[in-house]
Amino acid sequence: MKKRVLAIIVAVMSLTMTTISCSSDDTAIENDQQSQVSNLRLEFNTNKITGFKSFEKLTVVLVELNTGKEILADLSEDSTKAIVAAKGSYRVTIDGIAILESGDKVGIASNSEVKLINAEDKLTLSLIAKAFANDFIIEEVFFTGVVSKEGKGYNSGKYFKITNNTDKTLSTGGLLILRSAFNSAIKQNNYTPEIREEAMPVGGVLYIPHEIGKEVEPGDFIVVADMGLDHSAQVSTAFDLSGSDYEYPNMDNPRLGQVDSPGVPNALVIYSEMNFNMFFLHNRGFESYAIARFPEGVTVESWLKDYKYDYSFEFAANGRVVDRTHYKVPNQWILDGVNSSVQAAWEHNPIGTSVDSGYTGVGTEDGDPARFGKSIRRKQLGVMENGKPLYKDTNNSTEDFIQWGTEASLKNGIVH
C-alpha cells in the first residue's frame, strides 16, 4: 500500500516535471529528454462493457519489465492524456470504474504489454468488466414453467442457474439453495419474532453434498434442475436440460412418479415444509431464493436441531393469530439472494435488505399468462477476462435483474 502511494507521488511529480519541461524553452534539455522518453496514449475498446458511457476512475500502472520500475498515471479526468515514460518494455495494467448509460457503475480492468520505442506511442486496450463477489451468485431462476402447444401448463423443467462471478475457481460442494418460507404477495401483520434482517425464514433447502461437489471456473455456471433431462421430448415447448449439473427429482412421493436421470447427481432436500421431500417452485414467483453455505462447525444435523424458526403472525383481516414453524438461515451465511414477486401483487420482501434490498419478478400482473417460458435473470455488465459474462451484483435485485423477466437462457439447451 505504502509502495503504491509512493508510486503515485512519483508519477504525479514526473507528470508535473514533464509539463514544466514541455513549456521550457531549453531545447537542449528538451532534445535530450525527448530522445529518452515516449508519450504513450491509450485507447480503450469498450465493446465488452455493455452500455459504456464514461469513466469515473481510471488508473494506469506501467511496470518496466527489465527494471521493475513502476509508473502510475491517473486518467480519471481525461483518458486521452498522454503518459510519459522512459522507452522500454512495459506491462500495462488498467484499474477503474466505468459509468454505464443506465447510470450503473462497473469495475473495469485490462492487461497488456507494450514496447515504447517512439516518441509518440499508442496502445489499444480491450477493457473487461471486473467481478465484485467472492462466491457464487444466482444468475437466473426459471420458476414459471412452460405452456404446451395445447395450452396446458408444464410444471417441470424448472431450474436454478448458479454462476461463479468471481475470478477464482469455486467448488459447489456444500452449496445450499434456499427457498423462502414467506410469500411476497401475502403479507400478514406482526411477524413475531421478525428476523429477516438477521436471518432468512426458509421453507425448503436443497443441499449439494461435498462428495458430489465440482469445480466451477470463473464465469462458468451450474444448472440445478428439478429433473435433468430433455424436457422437450415430453412437451415440445419445454427445454432440454439433459446437461444439468444437479437435479432433485422426487422419488419419495409414491404419487408423483418422477424420473431420475442416470448420470445427473441428485441434490438433497435437507428440509422441506412439505412431505416426501417435495421441493417445488411457485410458478408465479412469489418466493425468494438464496444460496448459502454452512459456516465451519455447522452440519445439516446441527442446523436442523438449532435453527428452527417458531413464529406467529396475525391475519390483517380478522386479527386471528397463526403459529407456524419453519427453519432459518442467518444472513451472514448467505452468498446471494433474490426477492421475487410481481409489481401488482407485491406486499413485502421475504429476504432482508442486507441480502437484497429490492425485488424482481416475471410479468407485471398476478397470474400474467405471458410469464411462461420467462425467468428472472441478472443483467450482464460485460465479460470477464476469460470471455465469460460478468453479471451485475449490487445486492439490489431491482437494479441487478432484467425487469420484469426475460426469456429463459436455457431455452435452447445448456451451452457453457
Place this chain on the structure above:
Amino acid sequence: MFNTISKLSLLTFFILLFSVISVKAQNKKNTLLIIDPLGKPISDVYVQVISGEYTYTDLTDNKGSAKFGKVENIFTVITSHLGYGVEQKQFTVNNKAIYKLELIPVTTALQDIVVTAKEGKGLSSSSIINRKAMAHLQPSSFSDLMELLPGGKASEPNLTSTNRVLIREFGKGGGQYNTGSLGTQFMIDGAILNTNADFQVSVDRNGPTHNTTNIGVDMRTIATNDIESVEIVRGIPSAAYGDLTSGLVKITRKSGFKSLEARLKTDGFSKLFYLSRGFAVSATWDINVNVDYLNAKSDPRDITQLYNRYGVSIRSKKIYSVGLSDLSWQTNLDYKASIDKNVVDPDVGYEKIDRYKNQKHVFYLTNKLEQRFFGNSFIDKLSLQTNIRQAVENLKQRKLVQFSGPTSISVATETGVNDGYYPKTTFVSNFRTEGRPLDIQAQLKGEGDFTTASIKHNIEFGVDYRYSKNNGKGQIYDVAQPPSDNMTTRPRSFNDIPAHQTLALFLGDRMEYAIQKHKLSLYAGMRLSKMLDVSQEYSIANKIYAEPRVNLQWNFPKVIIGNGELISGVTLGYGELYKQPTLGMLYPNLQYLDFTQLNFGHINPDVRRVNYMTYVVDITNKKLLAAKNVKKEIRLDLGYKGHSLFVTYFDEQMPSGFRSVSNYNSYVYKLYDTSGLDIANMTAPPVLAELPYEDKAVLMSRSQQNNGSETYKRGIEFGYYSPRIKALQTRFTFMGAWFRTTYKNSQPIQEKPNVSLAGKGYEYIGIYNNDTGFEKSGMNYNLVVDTYLSSIDMNISASVQGTWFLREYRAFKHDAPIAYFGLDGVIHDYTDMDRTDTYKQWLIRPVSVTDNMEERLPFDVQVNLKVTKKIFKSLGVSLFVNKLFDYYQPYYFNNKKVERPSSTNPYFGMELTYNF
C-alpha cells in the same frame, strides 16, 4: 350371547305385535267420517245425529270419525266446529254404515293465509310449510325452504353445487361432520330417498365435484312446485321412521283435481318452468301430472357451470270401496334428471377437449295400498308401500392429460414388486363413473285403536325393509391413460359391492288420557333395526339397534284471562336414533401405494426401467357401527286470542358420527442405486439383482371411516305468531333460534407434521387428543311482517332477519401429542426431552394465542321483500328482493376491529303463475 338376546327380543317383538293385532272385539256402530276439501280428517267436530227418536252426540277423533248407534232410514247430521261453522246434512242409511261428510272452512281466508312455516302442535316438534307459504317464498329448490325453519335465514341460491341439509345447527367442520345431513331422511309421498348406494364420485381427484356420497340428499334436486305441504320434523319422529339421526322431511305432493297451472320464474341465477294438472277421472280416481324444468348458472355472468333439472311426474290415486272399508291405491311414476355440466375454465383446463358432465336420471315407481277400516274393527288402517327407485348415473369426463414432467406409473393390481412403465406425457383420458343404484323399500304398516281404562290407544306397527344396491360398472378408465398421475385406486365395479339391506320392526302407541280438563298424550314407540347380509367379519353384522322414542304432551286446562282463553301445554321428548353406515363406508375402494424402487430414465428408451413395490391396502373398518343420536327436548306452547307462542329446548348428542381419519402404517421398499452403472454403454435395462440397494421405510396414512365425529347440538327454538290484525290485515311472525353446537373428534387422532428433514420423510407420528374442533353458538332471528290486502288479493311481506350474535370457539387444542410412534409402530409417551430433539420437536403442533380464543360476532341484519298479487282471476305475479338492505356490525377480535362489509348484492327475481 348377544345374538341370542337379540333373537329373543325380535321374537318377543313379533309376539307382541300379533297379540296386539288379535285384540279386537267391539259392537258395531255407524261411522261418520268428516273430512276437509283436501280429504284430510277433521278432528274435534261436534257431531249431532238426529233420527226420529234417536239422538247421538260425539266428537270426531283425530281420524275424523264419530260413531253413532241405530238410526232410521233417513237421518240428519248437524256438525259444529269453530273453523267450519255449523253444517247440517241429511243422509240415507246404507249397508256399509259409513257416511262421509266434507266440511268447508268458514273462517275468512285471512287467518289461514300463513306465509311462514307453522309450528306443528303435535308430539314432535316440527315445522309445517304449506303451498301458500311456498308460493310467497318463491323457491327454486327445496333448499330455499330451509329459511322458514326456526333459526333459518334467506341465503343466495347455489344451484351449481351440492346443497346439504342442516337442521338445528349452524354447520361447520366440512366433510368430517356430514352425519347430520346424511342422517336426515327425505320422504316424498311416503317414499324415502335412499342415498346408501351413492358412489358417484369422480375418478379424477383434482376435477370439479358435485359429490353427494356420504352427504345425503342434495336439496337442489328437489323441486318445490309440486309440493302441497312439507313437514320438517326437527324433534323426535315416531318409530315408523328410521335410518336417520337428525331430522325427517316429509313431503306431500298435490293430489286430486287441479286446474291447469303454470309457473314461470326467473332470477339472477336460474329460470324455472312448471306445468301441472290434476284430472278427476271419476269421483274416486284422480290423476295428477306435472312437468318441471330448471336451468341455473353459478353466476349470471359465468357460463362455466351449468345445472339443469328436469322432472316429470304422473300420479294416480284411486279409492275402492270394499265392504266396510276403503281401499286406496296410489301409484306414482316419476322421472327426474339432474345434470351438472362444467365448461372448463380456459385458464386451467384445455377447453377444446376437457368435458365434465354429471348426469343423474332417476325413475321412481311407488305404490301405496292403503286399506281403511271404518266401523269398529281394531285395525283402522293397513298400508303397504313399495318404492322402487332406479337411477342411471353417469359422470362422464374427458380431459387432456399432460403430465408435468416425464412420469412413470404402475398398473399392478396386487401387492408385490412390479415393473411400471412410462406413459406418454400428453394424451386424452376418458373416464367415467357409472352408477346404477337400485333402491327398494317395502313397508307394511298398520294402525289401530282401542281404549283401556279411559286411555285411548292409537297404535302403529309395521315392518320396514330397505334394499340398496349399486349395479353400475363403477369407475371406468384405462389404467394406462389415467386422468391424473397420482391415482391411488384402480377401476372398480360397483356391482361387486354387496347390497345394503336393513330390516326394521316398529311398534308405537299413542295414548290419550283426559283427566278433568287436563289432556295427556303419550307416545311410546320402539324401533328395532338390523343390517342384513353383512359378512360376519363386520361388527355391525349381528347388531340389532333398539331405538326407543317417547313423547309426552300435557295440555293444561284453558284459563280465562280477560275476554280470552289462555291455552297452554308442555311437550317432552326423548328418542334414540341410528343411521347405518352407507355402502361407501362399509366397502371402500382398495387403496394402492406404489413406491418407486428404481426409476431409471435413461436417454435410450430401450434401457429404461421403472420398478415399483406396490401395496394394496384394504382400508375397510370392520368395526364401523351406526351413528347414534340421542335427542331430548321440551316444548312450551301458549295460545291466547289468536296469538301463539312456542319455545323448544333441545339437546342432541351424537358422539359417534362418521369421520374419515388418517391411520399411519409403515411400508418398506428398496431403493436401488444405479450410480455404479456404465451409463454410456448400456444395451439392456439394469438387472435388479445386480444393483446395490438401500432399504427404505416410510410412514403413510390411509383414510378410514370410523365413528369418531362428535356433534353435540343444544338450542332453543322459538316462534311467535300474531293473529292477523284486522285493521291492518297484518300478521307478525317472529321466529328464531339459539343454537350451540360442538363439533369435535371423539377418538384420538394421528397426525404427521408436514415436513421433511435431512433428505428423509418425517419418521414419527404423533397421537393427539384433539383435532381442530369448533363450538359455535349464536342466535338467528327472523321477523316477518305480512299484509294481505284482500280487496286487491295482494300479499306483501317484509322479513327482517339476521344473526343477533354468534360466538365461535375452537375446541381446545393442545400443542403436544400424548404419544408417538416411529417406523417400528411402537407407541411411546411424549416427554419434555422430546421437545428439544432434532426430529421429535416437530411433533409440537403450532397452537396460537387466538386458536383457543373465542370470536364474538355481533349483530347483522338483512331485509327481504316479497310481493304476491293476483292480477287477473287466473294470473298471479310474484316478485322478491332479498338483501334489499343489509348491515353487519363490526366487531373486535384480539383487540382488532374487524369490519364486515356487505358481502353480496341484492338478489331478486320474479315469477308468473297461471291457474287456467
